[in-house]
Amino acid sequence: MENIDHQKVFDAKIEQDANIEAKDWMPEDYRKHLIRQISQQAHSEVIGMQPEGNWITRAPSLRAKKILLAKIQDEGGHGLYLYSAAETLGIGRDELIKQLHDGNAKYSNIFNYPSLTWADIGAIGWLVDGAAIVNQVSLQRTSYGPYSRAMVRICKEESFHQRQGYEIMANMMAGTADQQEMAQDAMNRWWWPALMMFGPHDTDSPHTGNAFKWKIKRQSNDHLRQKFIDKTVQQAEVIGLKIPDNQLKWNEEKKCYDHGEINWNEFYEVINGNGPCNRQRLNNHIKAHEEGEWVRKAASAYAIKQKSTVSQ
Amino acid sequence: MKHQEALLTLTLRLGDNPLVLGHRLGEWCSKAPILEEDLALTNMALDMIGRAEVLLRYAALIEGKNHTEDDLAYKRGERKFYNHLIVEQPNGNFAFTIARQLYVSLYEFLYYSELMNSKDETLSAIAHKAIKEIKYHLKHASDWTIRLGDGTDERHHKMQEAINELWMFTGELFESDEVDEQMSELGIAPYPADLIGKWKTELIDILSEAKLSLPEESYMQTGSRNGIHTEYLGYILADMQYLQRAYPNAKW
Ligand SMILES: [Fe+2]
Ligand SMILES: [Fe+2]
Numbered sequence: 001m002e003n004i005d006h007q008k009v010f011d012a013k014i015e016q017d018a019n020i021e022a023k024d025w026m027p028e029d030y031r032k033h034l035i036r037q038i039s040q041q042a043h044s045e046v047i048g049m050q051p052e053g054n055w056i057t058r059a060p061s062l063r064a065k066k067i068l069l070a071k072i073q074d075e076g077g078h079g080l081y082l083y084s085a086a087e088t089l090g091i092g093r094d095e096l097i098k099q100l101h102d103g104n105a106k107y108s109n110i111f112n113y114p115s116l117t118w119a120d121i122g123a124i125g126w127l128v129d130g131a132a133i134v135n136q137v138s139l140q141r142t143s144y145g146p147y148s149r150a151m152v153r154i155c156k157e158e159s160f161h162q163r164q165g166y167e168i169m170a171n172m173m174a175g176t177a178d179q180q181e182m183a184q185d186a187m188n189r190w191w192w193p194a195l196m197m198f199g200p201h202d203t204d205s206p207h208t209g210n211a212f213k214w215k216i217k218r219q220s221n222d223h224l225r226q227k228f229i230d231k232t233v234q235q236a237e238v239i240g241l242k243i244p245d246n247q248l249k250w251n252e253e254k255k256c257y258d259h260g261e262i263n264w265n266e267f268y269e270v271i272n273g274n275g276p277c278n279r280q281r282l283n284n285h286i287k288a289h290e291e292g293e294w295v296r297k298a299a300s301a302y303a304i305k306q307k308s309t310v311s312q
Numbered sequence: 313m314k315h316q317e318a319l320l321t322l323t324l325r326l327g328d329n330p331l332v333l334g335h336r337l338g339e340w341c342s343k344a345p346i347l348e349e350d351l352a353l354t355n356m357a358l359d360m361i362g363r364a365e366v367l368l369r370y371a372a373l374i375e376g377k378n379h380t381e382d383d384l385a386y387k388r389g390e391r392k393f394y395n396h397l398i399v400e401q402p403n404g405n406f407a408f409t410i411a412r413q414l415y416v417s418l419y420e421f422l423y424y425s426e427l428m429n430s431k432d433e434t435l436s437a438i439a440h441k442a443i444k445e446i447k448y449h450l451k452h453a454s455d456w457t458i459r460l461g462d463g464t465d466e467r468h469h470k471m472q473e474a475i476n477e478l479w480m481f482t483g484e485l486f487e488s489d490e491v492d493e494q495m496s497e498l499g500i501a502p503y504p505a506d507l508i509g510k511w512k513t514e515l516i517d518i519l520s521e522a523k524l525s526l527p528e529e530s531y532m533q534t535g536s537r538n539g540i541h542t543e544y545l546g547y548i549l550a551d552m553q554y555l556q557r558a559y560p561n562a563k564w
Contacts (some may be wrong), residue, residue, distance in 0.1 A: 046347065053341035056357075057548075060555040060564040061382045062365040065338075069358040072341060076351045083347075118555055118564070168564070176562050284342060292345020295406045295460070298467045299346075302459040 014215055019145035022088035030214050034144050035089050036105070037216065039096045042082035044108035045075045047281050051115035052124060060118060067164050068121060074157045081150040088146045101286050108132075109267065110193050112275030119172055119179075119186035125165015127187075127194040127232070133158045134228045135198065143215035166235060173239040180240075187236070188244040195259075196267045198225040204264075229257050318494045319432070320374045321394070322501055324384070325491075325537075326435075327367030328395035331385055333416065334360030335548050336403055345406055352452060353409070359445040363438070370434050386556035390546050391539040398481035400544045404474065407467075410456045411474035414518070417450040419485045422510055426502035435500065454518045461522030468523065475519070476527045483532025486511075 006025040013020060020026055049072050056072070059065035083093045099105035110128050115121065136158060139151045172183040199205060199221040211217035229248075236243055247260035270278070337357035344350035368381035375384075398416060403409045424446055427439035460471040488505040496503035512526075519526055535541060555564070 046342075049350070050342045056338040056341055056354075057335055057551045058554050060386075060562075062361055062368075062385055064564055065334075065361050066358060066365070069338060069354055069361065073351050073354055073358070076347055076354075079347055080351075171564060175564075176559065178559055179562050288343045288345070291343075292349075292406065294466055294470070295345035295349075298460050298463045301463055305462075 014143055014213075017141075017143075017215070019148060020143055021145045029210065030216075031089050033210060033214070033216060034147065035086055035091055037211075038082055038086045038089075038147055039091075039099065040106050040108070042079050042086060042096065043100050043105055044111065045079035045082060047107040047111045047285065048128075049075050050281055050284060051111055051113070051277075052121060054115050055118060055121050058118070059121075064168070071125065071161055071164060074161065078150075078154045078157070081153055085144075085146040085150045097289065101282070101289070103273075103282075106271070107281075108197060109270045109275065110197050111281060112270050112278045113189070113193050114277050116189075117182050117186060119169065119182040120190070122165050122168030122172065122183065123186035123190040125161050125163075126169055126235070127165070127190050128197070129158060129161040129165060130232060131194045131197045131228050133162060134224050134231075138219045138224060139217075141215075141218050147216075166239075169241065170239045173241060184241060187241050191244050192262060192266075195225055195229070195262055196270075198222070198228070200264070200267075226256055229259055233257055313490055313494060315494070315498075316374060316376075318491045319500070320371055321491045322495050323367055323371040323374060323435070325394040327364050327371055327381075327384070328393050329364075329399055329416075330360035331364035331368070332393070332395040332545070332548060333399035334358075334364060335552055336399065336401075337409075339403055340409070349406075356413075356445075356449055356452070359449070363442050363445070366438055370438070382556070386553045390541060390549055393541065393545060393549070394536055394539060395541075395545075396481070396484050396536050397533055397542055398478060398484065400542060400548060401478065401481065402544060405470060406456075407460055407470040407474040408477070410453055410460065411471070411478050413449060413453040414457050414475075414515075415478060415482050415485070417446055417453050418511055418514055418518075419482075419507065420446045421450050422507045422514075423502055423504070426507075429499075430501060431499040432501075457518060457524070458522040461519070461524040471522065472524050475524055479527035480530060480533050484534055484536060487534065487537055489537055 007027065010020065010024070010026060010030075013024075020030075052068065052072050052075075056065065056068055059068050083096065086096060087093065096105065100107070110131075115124060133155065136151050136155050140148060140155060142148045142151065169183050169187075172179040202220045202222045205221055212220075233243060233248070245260045247258065249258050250256075251258045269275070273279075334357045337353050337360060340350065340353040340357075342350065344353055364385065365381050368384045372379040372381055372384055396416075398412060401408075401412060421443075424439045424443045428436055428443060430436040430439065457471060457475075460467045462468070486504045486508040488503050492501065492503055492505075495501040496506075516526055533542075555562075
């Protein structure tokens with residue numbers, strides 16, 4: 001009887017676009033769905049530090065190095081906000097990290113691609129953060145309060161990320177022939193994986209039904225992907241980069257770009273662990289975590305000791 | 313020695329230290345024991361690179377050859393770098409990085425506290441900004457030294473080992489030559505040798521709170537004041553300077 005009432009209250013809140021808060025009753029599947037989605041996003045922020053971190057020591061100017069360091073720190077900070085949001089659902093960061101290491105939690109596929117040249121730092125900021133922003137802006141209206149608020153904070157910082165990436169690309173396109181070649185090559189390699197970031201087509205998307213009903217997800221994969229394409233094509237043109245899709249064409253009737261088919265085979269292979277960097281990224285995370293265990297233990301032992309001295 | 317030459321050497325030394333230490337700290341990205349520390353260490357790297365940038369910009373101005381701070385960071389060879397040997401030492405484990413930071417930040421805290429009063433306005437202004445960051449770096453390093461040292465067994469052992477191993481690089485912090493003499497006489501910079509007493513006293517305080525012991529006096533490494541380094545610097549520069557060297561005409 002009681003459950004039915006809870007369910008009604010919950011449904012009414014969702015219906016009225018009110019936020020669900022941590023202390024509110026929520027269906028178990030709603031909680032599970034959120035934990036999966038938020039933790040995946042948290043892990044993505046953190047694993048995403050690796051391909052960009054790959055260029056900190058080699059950034060070509062002191063200014064570029066500072067911007068990159070600041071940008072990567074933002075991403076780590078986003079990871080912290082999201083882990084905290086997940087914690088409000090009753091699961092700790094240790095457990096979430098364990099799920100990541102066991103392979104039970106995923107992170108964004110995009111970070112399983114390598115960052116090979118400095119232009120990749122431009123492409124990641126511009127295209128990868130650019131795609132992430134489209135998704136995150138939409139999630140600001142997600143139904144779970146702590147998640148929605150984390151997204152609002154994150155979105156405030158994200159536009160700088162995209163701008164710095166675009167600036168790198170623009171500088172390189174205005175530079176030497178070598179630089180232009182590097183920039184176009186990065187564009188060619190990152191464009192399609194960036195489109196894949198929005199997930200499968202709406203017709204093939206297994207989790208979408210409930211996510212929409214619960215207003216966790218507010219806009220569909222294809223809708224968001226289209227938004228990203230439409231804003232990015234012009235940005236590419238302005239600096240002279242070609243989109244590596246010869247089927248890309250403005251559709252006057254629909255007022256948006258038509259694009260070629262995404263290689264979904266590659267998408268599923270990378271999800272299933274066969275991307276070029278899956279093992280490297282995960283192993284690096286596991287290694288750092290294991291090597292750091294003694295330090296984490298030391299910190300908590302010291303905290304306990306401090307507490308007991310204070311209370312004595 | 314001409315005044316300008318001495319000031320240039322001083323400023324390069326001051327700039328190269330955070331440049332190289334910032335490089336090392338940046339290597340911690342995605343490797344730290346916990347996310348919060350990943351952010352703390354790379355944030356220190358950011359402070360360091362920012363400080364190197366303004367100091368090398370000033371050095372380029374003093375030099376008067378139309379160079380930029382990037383020219384000085386990216387196009388100088390290893391024999392023309394003047395950072396202390398300690399900052400180029402590899403990160404090692406977390407305790408090692410903390411010990412390195414403790415030695416350096418404590419030294420920098422004393423040095424920059426005096427540099428704030430420099431008769432050279434630019435250096436004084438740089439020191440005023442840097443001291444806030446250095447205070448935080450010192451607190452971070454001493455807090456961790458205490459946390460790791462004042463534990464049992466493994467932790468204590470690792471921290472003591474790091475403290476011992478880096479000890480031979482600390483003598484160099486206080487080396488003082490003709491440049492330092494000239495600069496301190498003019499009230500432009502402190503005389504490093506004068507700082508050793510305070511440095512040791514404060515270090516002993518921190519180490520004893522951490523239940524660690526001060527290493528015994530031993531032979532000290534030297535060289536950086538003449539641009540002579542450990543083998544590590546060459547690799548740092550190979551990494552850092554790669555793009556600028558490979559594409560000399562490119563602007564980024
Ligand atoms: Fe982010
Ligand atoms: Fe971002």
